[in-house]
Amino acid sequence: MTLTGRNIIGGRPEGEGTAFRAVAAATGREIEPTFHAATADDVDRACALADQAFDAYRETDPERRAAFLEAIAQAILDIGDSLIVRCMEESGLPRARLEGERGRTVGQLRMFAGVLREGSFLGVRIDPALPDRQPLPRPDLRLRNVAVGPVAVFGASNFPLAFSVAGGDTASALAAGCPVVAKAHPAHPGTSELVGAAVAKAAAQCGMPEGVFSLLFDDGIVVGQRLVSDSRIAAVGFTGSRTGGTALMKLAAERPVPIPVYAEMSSINPVVLLPDALASRGGAIGKAFVGALTLGSGQFCTNPGLVLAVEGAGLDAFLSGAAAALEGVAAQTMLTPGIHRTYCAGVAALEANEAVTLLARGRGGGETQGQAALFATSAAAFLADHRLEAEVFGAASLVVRCRDIGEIRAVLARLEGQLTAALHMEPGDHEAARALLPMLERRVGRILVNGFGTGVEVGHAMVHGGPYPATSDGRTTSVGSLAIQHFLRPVCYQDLPDTLLPRELQQANPLGIPRRIDGRHEA
Template sequence: MKLTGNLLIGAHEIPATEGTMKALNPATNQLIEPDFALGGVEQVDRAATLADEAFDAYSHTSLAERSAFLERIADHLDAASKALAARAALETGLPEAQLQGEVARAATQFRQFADVVRKGRFLQVAIDPAQPDRQPRPRMDHRLQKIAIGPVAIFGASNFPISYSVAGGDTASALASGATVIVKAHNAHPGASEIQARAIRQAVQDSGLPEGVFSMVRGSGNAIGEALVDHPLIKAVTFTGSEQGGMALYRRAQQRPEPIPVFTEMTSVNPTFVLPHALAGRGSQIGDGFAERMLVNVGQACLKPAILIAIEGTGFDALRAAMAQRAAQAGARPMLTPGIHASYIRGLDDLQRAGARLAAEGEPAHGDLDGHSALLEVDGAHFLSETALAHEVFGPAALLVKVRDAAQMLAVARSLRGQLSAAMHLEQTDIELARRLLPILERRTGRIVVNAFAHPQEVSFATIHGGPFPASSDSRFTSVGMTSIERFLRPVSYQGFPDALLPEALRDINALAVPRSVDGQ
C-alpha cells in the first residue's frame, strides 16, 4: 500500500499545513519515508464540523446497517493485515508476527461490536406503559433507550499501534454506539495509522455513509490535541497514555463552557500478591511467570505486572532466584520512542534513588533506544515509607517487595493507588488471608486475577480495563470489552409519543427483537 502521508478528513486528502514529520525506526534510530502531514486548529475544525454534520444520519442508522459497516471495517483490516503489520514493525521495533496478531484482534473487535449492535442490548430499552386509570394520578406512557453522546475525539496510544490506535477498541466501541469519530493519530506510528484510517474510510464509502463519520488528524506538540478537546462540537474524549497527559486533557475538558467526559487509561503497576502456601509450593514457577509477563513488549504494556509482594519465608528465595534469572537472561530490545526510552532510564534511576536495590539486570543495550531489563528489590517497611517506589516505570523493569508478615502485606496493599488490575497467587490453605486481602484490592482495582497474571486480557462482556484513579479517570467504565460502548451512550426518555414517531426499538411491535424491560419485567 502506497502511503501518501496526508491527513484524512472525511473523504478528503489534506496535505501538510503545519509542517511534516517522518516516522522513526527505533531498531536503527533512523527516519523512514515518506513525509507525514501535520495539521492544526483549522483541520480539527473541519473534521469536527463534518463529524457533527454526519452525526444525526449515522446515529440513526438501523442496527443492521451499522453492524454491516463494522464488519466491512474488519474485512478491510484483514485485507491490509500483511502491509499493516510490516509497517507497524518498522515503526515500533515489535515483531511482525506479533503485530499480525494485533491486526487480527482489531478486526475481531469490530466483528464483536457488530454482533453487539445487531442484538441491540446496548440500547437498554425500557417501556413503562400508560396507566390512564391509575389513582390518584394517571401515568403517561414512558419509553427509554440509549443514544450516542455525539462526535467523539480519540487519542491513539503509542504502545499498541493497532489495537489501541486508529482501529482500536475506542474507535470500534464509539462507532458501534452511533458516534462519529475523529482520531488523533499517534506520531510514533504514522504509517500504520494511515493504513488503518484508510481501511475505515473505505468502509464508510462502501456503506454509503456520510463522509464525516470518520476522520484522522495529526499534529506536533499539544496544540492539535487541545483544539480537539476544546472544540464545542466534540462531546467526549478518550485517551490512553501517561497520567500527566491524561489529566491535562481531563482538566481542560472540565474548563470548557460545556464540560465533557474524558475517559482516560493512565498508569498502573498491576501488583501481584503471592500468598504463603502458594509461595512455598510454587515460588519458582510464579517468579518465572511473573518476569516473563513483565518482559512482554519490552515492558511497554499497560497491564505489565510491575510489583510483586511476597512474605519472607519458605519459597521466597526460589521465587527471587527465578525472577532474577529470567531478567538476567533477557536481551535488550528497542523501545517504542526516544521519549519512552528516556523516561524508562529516568524511572530506573528514580527507583534506586528511592532506595530500591538492583537484584539483576539483563544484557546491556546495543542500540540507542534499547531497553535492558532490570529487577529491583526492597523490603516492605521501606516500600511503605517511600511513595516513589509505587510509581509506574514503563519498560522492562519490576520491583520485588519482601514483607515480613501478612499484616505488612495488607498494609502494602492499602498503600497502593488505583490500579487497572491486581493478581493473587494462592492455594486452598491461603483462603483466609485471601479473604482479608480481597476487599482491599476491590477498592483499588477494576480487575482481580487469581493464579495467573493480568496480562494479556480477553476482549469480552466480562472484561474490565479500568479502575480507580489514577488507573483511569472514571472507574465506572471499561475501555476494553463489549461494555466499553457504554462510555458513549446517554439515556433519552420519550413520553406520550405516538407509535409511528417512536424510534423503532421502542415501538409496540418489537420488530428488531431487542431485549426490553416492560413495566419492570
C-alpha cells in the same frame, strides 16, 4: 498502498500543516514519507463534518453499523502485510505480536458488530401507560440509549493497532453511533494512515456519511488540545500517560460545556504472592512472572510493576527463579526513543535509591532497547517513599519484602487506583486471600488469581479500568463490550405516538431487541 502523509478528513486526504516524519523505533532515524500536522482549519473541518454526520449516523440501523464495523475489519485485513511491515518499523514490535494485535483489532470490531445485533446496548425500558391508575394516570414511558455525539479518539503508542485509529475506543464509539475524529499517535503515523484509509474505504463502501470518520496528524499536542476544546466534540477516548490524560481531563472540565474524558493512564498492577503458593511453586511463579514482565518489553498498562510477598524460603525460591529467568531475557526495542529514555531514567532512579536493591537485570542491548530489571525493597521503605509507587513504563518491577501479611495489607492500603491486582494462591491461602479481596475491590478494576494481568481478554465480562489514576473514570471499561457505554446516554420518550417513536421503542419491537417492561426483562 502508498502513504500520502496527509490527514484524512471526511474520507479525503488533506493538509499542508507542519511537516514531520515517523521515526524507526530500532534505529531512531526518520523514515519516509513526510506527514503533515493538521492545521486549525483541518481540526475545524473534521469536527464540522463529524457534527453534520452525527444525526444521520446515529440513526442508522444497528445492522448497518454492524456491517460497517465488519467492513472496517475486512479492509484492515485487506491492507495485507504492508501494514505489519510498516508497523514493525515504526513501533519496533515484533511480527508475531503485531499479527496477534491485528487479529485482536479485527476481533474487537467484529465483537461490537455482535453487540449491535444483540441490542442490549440500547438499554430499552418500557413502562406502559396506566390510564386508570389512581390518583393520577401513568403516562407511557420509553427509554433508549442514544449516542452522545462526535468522539475524539487518541491513538496509543503501545497498541498501534488495537488501541489506535481503529482500536477499541473507535470501535465502541462507532458502534454507539458516534462519528470519530481520531488523532494519530506520532509514534506510528504510517500505520495510522494505512488503518485510517481502511476505515474511510469501509465508510464509503457502506454509504456512511462522509464525516463519520476523520484522521488527524500531529507530532505535538496542539491538535489534541484543539480537538478536545472543540464545542462539537462530545467525549474523549485516550490511552497514554498520566500527564497527558490529566491534561485532557482539565481541558475538558474547563470547557463552557464540560465533556467526559475516558483516559486510561497508569498502573503498577500489584501481584500478591501468598505463602502456600510460594512454598509449593515459588520458583515456577518467578519464571512465569518474568514472562509477563518482559512481554513486549513491558510496555503494557497491565505490566506487573509491584510484587508483594512475605519473606521466607518461598519468596527466596521465587526470586531465584525470577532472577535466573530474567538474566536470559534479551533486551527489546522500545516503542520510541522517548519512552526508552524515560524507562532508563526510571530504572536509574531505582538504582540510585538507597532503600532499593537490584536483584537482576536482563541482557543488555542497543541504544533503543530496554534492558529488563528487577528490584527489591522493604515494606517500611516502600511506605516511607511515595516515589517507589510511580509507574516505570517498561520491563521493570519492584518486589516489596514484607514481614507479615499485615505489611502486605499496609502496602495495598497505600496504593492508588490500579487496573489489575493478581493473587497467587493455593487452597491453604484462601482465607488470607478472602481478607484481601475487599481492599482490592476498592482499588482495582480486575482481580485475577494465579496469573498476570498482561493478557486482557476482549469479551463481555472484562473490565479494563479502575479507580483514578489508573483511569480518569473508574465507572467504566475501555476493553470489552461494556465499553460501548462510554458513548451512550439515556433519553426518555413520554406518550409519543408509536409512529413517531424510534424503531427500538415501537410497540411491535421491529428490531427484535431485548427490552425491560416495568423493570423486568422480557422473556
